[in-house]
Amino acid sequence: MSVTEPAIVPEIGRIVKVLRGREQEQYAVIVQIIDERFVSIADGHKRKFDGSKKKNLLHLELLPEVSGEVAGSIMETGRVTNGKLRFALNKYKLSVQSEAHEKGE
Secondary structure (H helix, E strand, O other), rough: OOOOOOOOOOOOOOOEEEOOOEEEEEEEOEEEEEEOEEEEEOOOOOOOOOOOEEEEEEEEEEEEEEEHHHHHHHHHHOOHHHHHHHHHHHHHHHHHHHOOOOOOO
């Protein structure tokens, strides 16, 4: 009997890594859940909130990090600023870099 990790579910504010397409290897934030297969993502820089990209979940790696600021803003107003998206992604990238530095990679 093995214990499996619970699957990471798509939710607004979750940080993802793009695995397929033009923006491959880039990070983005889920800003809308369209249905069980598709979500809209934005990064606040190249892909703004107003021009978010529809992506198949199979083409994304869902990361364990969720930005509370982004999720809260979208829940309250239905929108999020591009600055908040950039801030959330930069904060995540810095935490990943510091973890890699601590491990000596």
